[in-house]
Amino acid sequence: MNHTRDIAIDIVPIGAAADEATQAALREPAGKAASGSKTNIFDFDRASLEHFFEQELGEKKFRAHQVMKWIHHRYVTDFADMTDLGKALRAKLEERAVVHAPQLIFDKESTDGTHKWLLGMDPKNAIETVYIPDKGRGTLCVSSQVGCALNCQFCSTATQGFNRNLSTAEIIGQVWIAARHLGNVPHQQRKLTNVVMMGMGEPLANFDNVVRAMSIMRDDLGYGLANKRVTLSTAGMVPMIDKLGEVSDVSLAVSLHAPNDELRSELVPLNKKYPIEALMEACVRYALRKRGTSVTFEYTLMKGVNDQPQHARELIRLLRAFDNAVQMKDAAKVNLIPFNPFPGTRFARPDEEAIRGFQKLLNNAGMIAPVRRTRGDDIDAACGQLKGQVMDRTRRQAEFRKRLDAQEAGDAAA
Ligand code: SAH
Numbered sequence: 562m563n564h565t566r567d568i569a570i571d572i573v574p575i576g577a578a579a580d581e582a583t584q585a586a587l588r589e590p591a592g593k594a595a596s597g598s599k600t601n602i603f604d605f606d607r608a609s610l611e612h613f614f615e616q617e618l619g620e621k622k623f624r625a626h627q628v629m630k631w632i633h634h635r636y637v638t639d640f641a642d643m644t645d646l647g648k649a650l651r652a653k654l655e656e657r658a659v660v661h662a663p664q665l666i667f668d669k670e671s672t673d674g675t676h677k678w679l680l681g682m683d684p685k686n687a688i689e690t691v692y693i694p695d696k697g698r699g700t701l702c703v704s705s706q707v708g709c710a711l712n713c714q715f716c717s718t719a720t721q722g723f724n725r726n727l728s729t730a731e732i733i734g735q736v737w738i739a740a741r742h743l744g745n746v747p748h749q750q751r752k753l754t755n756v757v758m759m760g761m762g763e764p765l766a767n768f769d770n771v772v773r774a775m776s777i778m779r780d781d782l783g784y785g786l787a788n789k790r791v792t793l794s795t796a797g798m799v800p801m802i803d804k805l806g807e808v809s810d811v812s813l814a815v816s817l818h819a820p821n822d823e824l825r826s827e828l829v830p831l832n833k834k835y836p837i838e839a840l841m842e843a844c845v846r847y848a849l850r851k852r853g854t855s856v857t858f859e860y861t862l863m864k865g866v867n868d869q870p871q872h873a874r875e876l877i878r879l880l881r882a883f884d885n886a887v888q889m890k891d892a893a894k895v896n897l898i899p900f901n902p903f904p905g906t907r908f909a910r911p912d913e914e915a916i917r918g919f920q921k922l923l924n925n926a927g928m929i930a931p932v933r934r935t936r937g938d939d940i941d942a943a944c945g946q947l948k949g950q951v952m953d954r955t956r957r958q959a960e961f962r963k964r965l966d967a968q969e970a971g972d973a974a975a
Pocket of ligand 1: 715758901
């Protein structure tokens with residue numbers, strides 16, 4: 562399959578529609594502008610909303626609980642519709658607060674059921690959120706930053722640079738928009754069963770907002786997800802892994818991608834600051850704190866770069882050492898991700914045989930190593946393909962033009 566061409570053909574209408582929608586969105590106030598000086602309730606988890614109700618509004622805690630249920634279980638954002646609150650309280654809330662979700666600019670469903678949303682965070686920035694349904698579960702891939710500062714060589718998000726951190730409201734707002742669209746009812750109609758912080762950005766670089774948003778995901782008054790069904794993925798910010806272990810019980814995934822420092826420093830520049838040994842030690846500490854839980858190591862397979870038998874052998878040694886250190890078999894899980902290409906990348910996906918061969922070496926050594934299959938291929942929704950939109954008209958016009966040219970060239974060649 563000529564992947565590049567598929568993308569080029571498909572993305573042109575997406576690009577065009579998104580362009581119009583973004584223009585329209587620009588005419589309306591968005592993000593902070595719309596909430597003005599009022600407090601956005603989406604920024605609060607249970608503890609901070611209780612505090613807001615008690616300290617700022619002089620109300621009882623359970624009022625905060627009622628409001629959370631209206632928002633996260635019933636998708637009601639207008640205080641006037643929160644009928645079990647007294648009139649006076651509703652009026653007070655209207656005066657002081659808003660429930661302001663990110664703005665839906667564009668969304669698209671893939672033929673395989675994967676759904677992607679382009680969400681406006683402010684008039685200049687948009688991010689992507691992806692829903693992936695799979696036998697009996699539905700996973701939402703959530704972004705934590707606009708862009709990313711880590712510059713991993715094989716990741717499309719890196720090419721747009723870093724703009725800013727997302728607020729708690731902007732992170733949980735992604736879950737809210739997807740859950741509402743899916744008709745998710747926590748505890749009953751569970752369309753959304755898992756969240757992975759694997760969208761755009763490095764979640765540990767936006768620690769407080771991410772932790773607060775994850776607390777809403779796991780709260781019964783929020784989305785009611787079990788701890789292990791919320792996964793945070795990091796490129797390896799060692800001190801923050803320890804900090805996360807202190808405050809949260811979520812599942813940890815680590816983007817390893819290479820079994821030695823020389824190669825990893827090339828692929829994931831953060832490795833120069835926190836090399837593999839320090840990273841693995843932090844993972845051991847995390848796993849030991851949460852006895853009985855495993856850590857997932859993501860390994861994106863790139864043709865001729867990290868997909869050779871010697872890499873598999875080095876990886877096995879590394880993960881065995883991890884299992885031994887936490888004294889648990891299968892404490893380390895590997896997720897093999899065949900590289901997802903994007904325009905302009907120098908990397909390629911290994912062929913199927915090489916992927917299977919690599920997996921077999923790990924399996925033969927007794928390791929759990931599923932291959933994460935690409936979903937939403939036709940809507941550019943795969944790992945490392947999320948790019949969002951940055952409202953730089955010139956650059957976006959140029960990109961759009963380039964895609965158009967690529968499509969024309971592809972058509973001519975056909
Ligand atoms: N910054 C965090 C969260 C991103 S998660 C982290 O690095 O873990 C996205 C996952 O997809 C990461 O494991 C990332 O390394 C991987 N990835 C990035 N680009 C990719 C690509 N083009 N193909 C396959 N996987 C990719």
